[in-house]
Amino acid sequence: MANAQPLLSVRGVSKAFLGVSALENVDFTLQAGEVHALLGENGAGKSTLIKIITGAYRRDEGEVLLEGTPIYPRDVVDAQKLGIGTVYQEVNLLTNLTVAENLFLGRQPKRFGLTDVREMNRRSRAILDTYGLHIDVTAPLANFSVAIQQVVAIARAVDISGKVLVLDEPTASLDAHEVEMLFAVVRQLRARGMGIIFISHFLDQVYEIADTITVLRNGRLIDTVPVAGLDRLKLVSMMLGRQLESDIKRTIDPDTPKSEPLVSLRGLGKRGNVDPLDLDIRQGEVVGIAGLLGSGRTETAQLVFGIERADSGTISVAGTPVAMTSPRKAIAQGFAFCPEDRKTDGIVGDLSVRENIIFALQAQRGWMRPLSRSEQEALADRYISALDIRTSDREKPIKFLSGGNQQKVLLARWLATNPRFLILDEPTRGIDVGAHAEIIRLIIDLCERGMALLVISSELGELVGYSSRIIVLRDRKMVSELTGDEISTDHIMKAIASHGATGEAA
Amino acid sequence: MKNSKYLPLMATFVVFVLAYIICISVFPNMLSTRVAGNLLTDNAFLGITAVGMTFVILSGGIDLSVGSVIAFTGVFLSVILRDTSIHPLVAFVMVLALTTAFGAAMGGVIFFLDMPPFIVTLAGMFLARGISYLLTTDSVPITHPFYSTLQDIYFVMPGGGRLTLIAIVMLVVFAVGIILAQRTRFGTYVYALGGNLTSAQLMGVPVAKTTIGIYALSGFLAGLSGIVFSLYTSAGYSLAAVGVELDAIAAVVIGGTLLTGGYGFVAGTFLGICIQGLIQTYIVFDGTLSSWWTKIVIGLLLFGFIALQRGLMWMSERSARNMRHASAAQPSNA
Structure with a gap:
């Protein structure tokens, strides 16, 4: 923070939608030559802040300074011209156009009033060469992998804007090898002196690439800290918010004889979605799934309910293997699923x-x-x-x-x-306190009447409260299964923060 | 792989060559500039409006109004030339201004009211046809001497075939259309709209201007097509050119343009027109076949091309998926 003038400075910005506050008095400072990670769970206000910076929303209060000058971007295109470019997770390019056309759309070089295709291709090659990307720029973008499309999108954003680059979950659909390629590009841009805002749910990646971390929660700034020396457990607790009161747990008689599992997953997984996992769910049991956003929680539930088709492993119901190829089949087995949204x-x-x-x-x-x-x-x-x-x-x-x-x-x-088996994905999100308590009581009640439940929730305290067992997912892998006394928010957060042999770029 | 976007165009070209070979082997006389000249003249009005339709379909839209606009243009010209002493050239400018404005208005409604092009241009189709009826319900002959002058302009090709003025107009329109689509910002914007509207917007494509421009262009070309049609028939009739919009759409799709937009070529539409023309010529030469065979063959060809496009999309999706899996499997399992 010693620099006299930060590249981008957000001061006291607030934004409300229909009277509901989404962002309250948030400060954010980006230096030139810095990769700054922006972290937070759903509803933390990350995307609202990004949309204010990139001109998609207008702020209600506060100011945004670019190189010391207040800016008021009217829309995304305006922000691009000011110097703030964005690359989204869903690459927003046109796959039916050529690579060169994507790089130069709207600013094609002209000769005699017509597009100078040869010049455009030559310049495109020159631009991509600086990223170490040697591809046929006259081929349609659809011919290339998502990672290469990301680099092309970054190249376009940098070429047009050149000061601030916002990467909104750029790695969400990339594999480890492709992430490395993308990070090489990001490091190169950092060395060139650009300011990069990096949004990701993968903590390993944040630790690998970011210099500074800003954590938001419930629309408020929690803290901005340098990555070096930051304890993972502390980071996770900043993101999730530690409950100070001790956990309230449902007392489960440990002597209950273990019945045969009703639903049994063996090596169930889908490539690029969820790594294979084993799980048994018995009648009268609530199995909780914990993990950060994007860790594979919902994806797991969707595999079990047949919304997504698994490409490995089996599901058995009461001992009989079932091909769970559609929600209809799941319903026929007595499954039920309340989705997240x-x-x-x-x-x-x-x-x-x-x-x-x-x-x-x-x-x-x-x-x-x-x-x-x-x-x-x-x-x-x-x-x-x-x-x-x-x-x-x-x-x-x-x-x-x-x-x-x-x-x-x-x-x-x-x-x-x-149903015999009920899957609930974030059953208490966005509902008031009274209804919240009633739904939790209902979950416990159903469980005691012998139903098997699988509950996904970001509210760790609540999950600890009703679960007989909790599995923890991180980066689409099951990393821990907690039973009995191990069930506590402390243990869950440690499991989320851990970075064992399975972590880092595998 | 790289040339997959040219595949439908190549398929069209192969179909065209095959059709020509079949025609010539059955009727050797069809291999003459005379037949070629007639084919171009007979399909000039359809070709011109099909160029406009290509742009509309490339952008992911549809224009159902062109047949009615052609009829309106003919009726407007015949009534003006009958009832006033306005020179045909002035009347041409007037009618082109009208049809262009009409197209632009439809584009404006489509963009600003966020309405599906199908509905808006369907309304435009009824509107234009209705106004033609309002002007006159009779077939009005055009007897202006300037018309005869224009009709007498032609080049004699080697072999005795005549390249008429209206055929030349069509060829020029195709040439300009190809340049407009491939070598101008407007052309790239049209492909961009058909590719992905949201991305196009985020990348700064002027969506409003482009949408209005596309339908204005289609309106202009439908007007030009109407002028050519009036030269071809020497009359204006409010019942003329019924269903021409569908023939134009068929030519565009047979020409290899994807109906959902984003992929295709103006040159393909030219081949599509030629294929339709060949079928008609074959039926004329045969003499015993009912003219409805044209429709049947066109229908079969359309089915074939839609199946081909679907198949190509499946193939490219599958290869894209395989590519991803292959690259995903390598490093993570190592």
């Missing part, structure tokens, strides 16, 4: 509470055997009272209910199918 993957906003509740059951019965209106109403009323769903009327469109009540309707939908 209830707004897009769960509720049908314009349909009533009743209609939303009967969906899964009706799908299971098939369209030939419709539920009668009175059956539907009885079912809906039963669950509305059983789960204490607060709605004035069972015919009210579900979009008018609060988040917690929508979540309960989703639970009701699956409970109506009378």
Whole structure:
């Protein structure tokens, strides 16, 4: 921080959406020749901050200074012209155009009023040569791997902007070898004196490439610290927020005889998605999945429910191997799945509470055997009272209910199918405290009635509270399985922060 | 692999050569500049509007209004030339300004109201046809002497074939279209829109200007096509050119352009027009076949090309996946 003038300086920036604060009084300073990692879980405000810097959003308060001058980028293109370029995880280039056209779109060299293709190709080759990339620039971009497309995107951003480069999860779909190639480029740009903001969920990569780390949580700045000497456990606790109160645990009788597992995963995995893992889930058991965002939690649940097809391993249900190729097959086995994003993957906003509740059951019965209106109403009323769903009327469109009540309707939908095995992905995200407690009570209640549950949650305290066992995922691998007394937020955070032989660029 | 984007174009070329060989082997007389000249003249209006359609489809859109715009142009010209003393050249400029503005307006609606091009141009199709009826429901002959002058312009090719003015206009339009698509920023923007709208926006493509420009171009070329059609038929009739938009779309797709946009060539559309022309010529030479065979063969060809494109996409997706897996397997398992 000794430099007289930072390259980019964000001071006291706030942003709210419809009165809900997404970013509060955040400071962020980027030096030239620095790789600065921006970390935080979902809802921490990372993407809001990035969108303010890159002009996608306008700030409500505070100021953004580029080389000491306040900037007010109108949009992404404007920010690019000012010197701030962005490369997204989903490479935002045009795969149907050639590499050279992608590099020069909108600023093609001209000769006699027409595009000078030869000159454009020559310059493209010169640009990519500086990155050590020797490819056919006249070939369509679609012919190249995502890693090469990333480098082309970076080359374009640097060539246009040249001061600040924002890399938004650039490594999310790359393998270890490709990450190395990308990092070589990033190091080169750092040596050239560019300021690079690096966003990633992979802590190993952050430690490898970043000089400085800024952690956000719930829209607030937690701290900005140099990477050198930063303890991993401290970093993870900064990101997740340590609960100060001691963990409240459900007492589980350790003498309960171990029944046969209901669901048994053996070497289940999908390349580039989740590494093969083994897991048994018994009746009357809640298995928790912990891990940072992007660690493979949701992907694991999707494999079990047949949304994604595994390319290795087997799933057995009550001892019988099952080919889990589609959610229909999973439902036929008595599985149920409440997805993470209830707004897009769960509720049908314009349909009533009743209609939303009967969906899964009706799908299971098939369209030939419709539920009668009175059956539907009885079912809906039963669950509305059983789960204490607060709605004035069972015919009210579900979009008018609060988040917690929508979540309960989703639970009701699956409970109506009378499942043996229930998967919940972030069941308590974005709901109020009261509903939160009720959903946790419901999870424990279902478990005690003999259902098997697999619950994914970022709220470690809550996970510790109800899980009989917890598995911890890191970088798409299962790194730990905690049972009995080992179940505590401390142990989970240590497992997330650990970097054993499996870590680093494998 | 690298040339996969040229594959549909090459397939079109192969189909064209095969069709020509079949035609010549059955009717050796078809190998003459006379037949070639007639083919170009008969399909001049279709070719011109198909160039506009190529740009629209490359951008991921569709323009259903062109057939009606051709009819409107013919009716407008015939009524103006019958009822006023305006010179045809002035009338040409007037009608081109009208059809270009009409196309631009449709592009504006598509972009600013964020409406599907199918619906907007469907509305445009009814609108243009309706206005033609409003002008006149009769077939109005065009007797202006300037028309005869234009119709008498032609080059005699070796072998006695005539390259008429309207055939020349079509060839020029194709040449300009090829340059516009391959060698200008506008052309690259058209491909960009068809490739991925969000990416195009983030990369700074002026989406509004380009969208309006594309439909304005299609409107302009439909107007030009209407002028050529009026020269070809010496009349304006509000029931003319029904379904020409579909023939144009067929020529574009047979020419190897992907209906979802982003991939294709104006030159391919020229081959598509020639293939359609060859089939018609074959039927004329045969004399016993019903003219509906044109439609049947075109239908079969369309099915064939859609299947080919689908197959190519599967192939490239699979090879992309294999490539990723191959590169993913190497270092991580080492």
